[in-house]
Amino acid sequence: MKNYQDLNGMELDTIREIGSIGTGNAATALSDMLGCEVRIDMPEVRIMGYNEAIDWIGGPEVITAGVLVHMSGELNGIMLSVQQLEFVNLILERMMERTVSNYEELNELDHSALVEVGNIMISTFINALSSLADITTKLTVPAFAVDMQGAILAVPMAEFGGQSDYIMTIGANFICHEKVVPCRLLLSPDIRSLNFLLKKLGVLDE
Numbered sequence: 001m002k003n004y005q006d007l008n009g010m011e012l013d014t015i016r017e018i019g020s021i022g023t024g025n026a027a028t029a030l031s032d033m034l035g036c037e038v039r040i041d042m043p044e045v046r047i048m049g050y051n052e053a054i055d056w057i058g059g060p061e062v063i064t065a066g067v068l069v070h071m072s073g074e075l076n077g078i079m080l081s082v083q084q085l086e087f088v089n090l091i092l093e094r095m096m097e098r099t100v101s102n103y104e105e106l107n108e109l110d111h112s113a114l115v116e117v118g119n120i121m122i123s124t125f126i127n128a129l130s131s132l133a134d135i136t137t138k139l140t141v142p143a144f145a146v147d148m149q150g151a152i153l154a155v156p157m158a159e160f161g162g163q164s165d166y167i168m169t170i171g172a173n174f175i176c177h178e179k180v181v182p183c184r185l186l187l188s189p190d191i192r193s194l195n196f197l198l199k200k201l202g203v204l205d206e
Contacts, residue, residue, distance in 0.1 A: 002195055002204070004047045004166035012047070014203045019045030019170040021132065022125035023183065027174060029124040033117060034094040036176045040183070043172035050157050053167050057082050057184055060150030063103050067118025068143045068155060071126060074135040075197060077189035078156055079126060081118040082149070086181040090174070091117050103146045115144045125185065133200040156188045164191060 007015070020043050027040040054060050065083040083091075088106075089099040095113045100106060106114075119142040130137045145152060156167060170185040189197060198204040 002198070003164050003191060004168070004194065005164075007047065007198075010203050011198055014198065014201055015047075015168065016043075016045040018129055018132065018201075019043050019168075019187075022128045023170055023172050023185070025124045025128040026121040026183075026185075029120050030117065030174065033120060034091070034176060036094065039175040041173045041175070043170055043183075046169050046171075047166050048169050049165050050153060050167060053169050053186060054149055054153050056169060056171070057149050057153075058084070060148060060153075062149050063146065064149050064152065065103060065106075065114055065144070065146045066152040067115055067122065068145070068152075069119065069122045069126075070140040071137050071189070071193075072140075073138045075126075075130065075137040075189055075193045077187070077193055078159065079122045079188070080152070080156065080186040081121055082152070082184040082186065083114055083118060084182055084184065087174075087183065088114060090176060090179060090181045094176070106146065111144055115142055118142060118144070121185075125187075129197075133197055135197070135200055153186075156186070159188075 023040060023043040027038045031038040065088060067081040069079050071077050091113055092110060093099050123139060126137055126139060168187040172183045173180050174183050
């Protein structure tokens with residue numbers, strides 16, 4: 001059974017392809033929600049250690065918003081949408097006709113909008129992955145938090161740190177009306193699910 005750091009070139013290429021397809025579908029869903037064409041540059045999919053992933057997002061003490069969904073069924077694990085302030089303001093500007101200068105200014109309606117967007121992006125991503133691999137995946141009701149990034153990443157570390165110190169990161173830029181905002185997604189299937197997924201996709205080198 002392979003851990004994240006054991007993946008070979010072909011398996012990593014497949015993971016990157018999944019990331020590209022899933023992020024493209026998420027951008028399409030976002031276009032429908034925001035009422036503007038959301039283009040996306042080439043996603044960068046990497047396998048990182050937890051500490052590296054925290055630094056990649058911006059550092060452990062940086063405040064951010066996160067939408068977290070648990071996966072179950074044939075794919076078990078979690079997926080997290082990290083919503084940096086530029087992303088938050090794109091959503092609020094299009095959906096609420098307002099922006100904020102920091103996370104403390106977010107109100108309950110803002111939270112609801114951000115949860116809705118994060119949930120649809122994650123659901124669309126996972127649905128694309130599940131369709132590609134011909135598997136069934138169930139998703140929980142999303143959880144939302146505004147906290148330091150180190151605290152938000154502590155959730156997958158606590159749940160899956162005993163299996164692996166690594167996580168899959170998907171980074172891209174969304175472009176809407178010439179505004180460029182970062183998209184940061186983290187996907188962490190458990191080790192059994194990772195191997196099952198690669199086997200279903202026909203690339204597991206056992």
